[in-house]
Amino acid sequence: MSGLEVTLGKLHLKNPIMPASGTFAEQMTNYIDVNQLGAIIPKSITKHRRTGNPTPRICETKAGGMINSIGIQSEGLTYFKEKTIPFYASFSTPFIPSVSADSIEEFTEVCEELGEMDEVDAIELNISCPNLKNNGVAFGMDPSVSYELVNRVRKVIKKPIIPKLSPNVTSIAEIARACEAAGADILTVSNTFIAMSIDVHTRKPKISNVMGGYSGPAILPLVVRLVYQVHQASSLPIIGCGGVMTGEDAVELMLAGASAVQIGTASFVDPEAMITIREEIEEYMKLHGIKDIQEIIGGVMVHKP
Numbered sequence: 001m002s003g004l005e006v007t008l009g010k011l012h013l014k015n016p017i018m019p020a021s022g023t024f025a026e027q028m029t030n031y032i033d034v035n036q037l038g039a040i041i042p043k044s045i046t047k048h049r050r051t052g053n054p055t056p057r058i059c060e061t062k063a064g065g066m067i068n069s070i071g072i073q074s075e076g077l078t079y080f081k082e083k084t085i086p087f088y089a090s091f092s093t094p095f096i097p098s099v100s101a102d103s104i105e106e107f108t109e110v111c112e113e114l115g116e117m118d119e120v121d122a123i124e125l126n127i128s129c130p131n132l133k134n135n136g137v138a139f140g141m142d143p144s145v146s147y148e149l150v151n152r153v154r155k156v157i158k159k160p161i162i163p164k165l166s167p168n169v170t171s172i173a174e175i176a177r178a179c180e181a182a183g184a185d186i187l188t189v190s191n192t193f194i195a196m197s198i199d200v201h202t203r204k205p206k207i208s209n210v211m212g213g214y215s216g217p218a219i220l221p222l223v224v225r226l227v228y229q230v231h232q233a234s235s236l237p238i239i240g241c242g243g244v245m246t247g248e249d250a251v252e253l254m255l256a257g258a259s260a261v262q263i264g265t266a267s268f269v270d271p272e273a274m275i276t277i278r279e280e281i282e283e284y285m286k287l288h289g290i291k292d293i294q295e296i297i298g299g300v301m302v303h304k305p
């Protein structure tokens, strides 16, 4: 397998495919060879143990995809350091924990501890989680809060930091620029779209938290647009995330400007999806005589009058 290597700042990946946080668990290693992935990103962790939201927490949507409101169920940092990190350390694939927190202080504390561990290659910041000190508005919905968060984390760790942007904003370009100015190394674009679904027979929302995050194939065109806008607004490498079900979907995100791609909902449909998608990218490259996948990053041809 050659020509699939990608470089995102200081991160070198053997291929651009990795799981989206929250859609990959240790049990998945029974189905796929983790060493064939570009990176491993487990579910977001928090400082303390959290049970998450009451059920039902997931529903399917007719247009394709799902709404979830798991509510960051987490075993907490101590368990993560003692059990999860040693488990993943046996693989040769770069390991990127995802961190969620209720405050900037907690983000900083958790990132500082993780940043000191050799097994950790970079940290993704789930800035889409609610900021309890700001009426529950997500950190990543406000450019100045995003700046402060990333800047504080930057001061305590040297490893690459990857804010995962929220799509639920008026201008994602503004948030991307704030994160870049604060010292982010890479950007993940993006998290889920806030959505709601109602059972018309019971008249109740389909998930207990009323609203949740929409993911799956229906959001791909929305994410292609976000990646394209962020690529134009910032010089940071981008990890595209949202709606990728096939190799061609992944290529679309890369043409829009992503250097790597995360796969989420597709793995629930087929646990081997990440491997299939990687193979489909290789087929696309063969078809178009592309020797180095990096050639296609940001390669969309937009002819403006």
Ligand SMILES: Cc1cc2nc3c(=O)[nH]c(=O)nc-3n(C[C@H](O)[C@H](O)[C@H](O)COP(=O)(O)O)c2cc1C
Pocket (backbone or CB within 6 Å): 020, 021, 022, 023, 043, 044, 066, 068, 070, 072, 098, 126, 164, 190, 191, 192, 214, 215, 216, 217, 219, 241, 242, 243, 244, 262, 263, 264, 265, 266
């Ligand atoms: C069940 C579920 C749990 C998720 N948990 C997290 C999480 O803990 N942290 C996070 O940053 N994103 C989480 N996400 C969002 C995904 O990482 C990803 O951004 C989203 O699913 C869009 O990608 P997809 O369309 O390929 O699924 C979760 C998504 C799903 C479906």
